[in-house]
Amino acid sequence: MAHPKIGNLAPNFKLQDQDGNIVELKQFKGKNPVVLFFYPKAMTPGCTTQACGIRDTKAELEKRGVVVFGISPDAVARLPKFIEKHDLNFSLLSDEDHAVAEKYGCWGMKKFMGKEFMGLIRTSFIIGKDGKLVKVMDKFKTKTHHEDLLAELDALGI
Secondary structure (H helix, E strand, O other): OOOOOOOOEOOOOEEEEOOOOEEEHHHHOOOOOEEEEEOOOOOOHHHHHHHHHHHHOHHHHHHOOOEEEEEEOOOHHHHHHHHHHHOOOOEEEEOOOOHHHHHOOOEEEEEEOOEEEEEEOOEEEEEOOOOEEEEEEOOOOHHHHHHHHHHHHHHHOO
16 A cells, blocks of 8 residues: 655545544644654554653644644544553544555555554654645654654754
8 A cells, every 4th residue: 555645635534533523634734734643553562652752742743833643443432541541642533444544555464473464554644734745754663753753843844
C-alpha cells in the first residue's frame, strides 16, 4: 500500500474519539496543522512509549498550533483506559475496521516472531493548515518519535 502523496489533500475521515465524539479531519482545514500518528495497539510497550513522548511535548505542539491525534484499530471502549493510565493529553481515535489506516497506506503485512500477519504499520503524518499532506514519517524509534516530530515541524516551519 502506498501513502498518500505529499502535496495532495490528506484523505478525510470521520472517526470516534475516546468519548464517542465524531472527529472529522476536514474540520481543521484552514485552522490548524494536524499530526496523525498511527499506532498498533493501546497499552503495549512501544505504543505507550510513543504516546507518552507526545504527551510530554504537548505544550510545545500547542505553541505551534498543532493538533495531534493517535489512531489505532482499538475499540472506542479501550481508549479511555489508555488515556487515564498514562495521563495522555490528546485525543485518540478508533479505526476498528482499519479503513482510515488503509487510506493512509499504513495497513499491511507485518512480521513478528517469525509470523506474518496483516496489521497497522506505525506511521505519522503531518498535515498543513491547508489540509495538504506535508510529511510522512515511517522510519523512527518509538522512544524518540516526539523529538523527531518536533525536528520535522521545525524543518517545515511549523
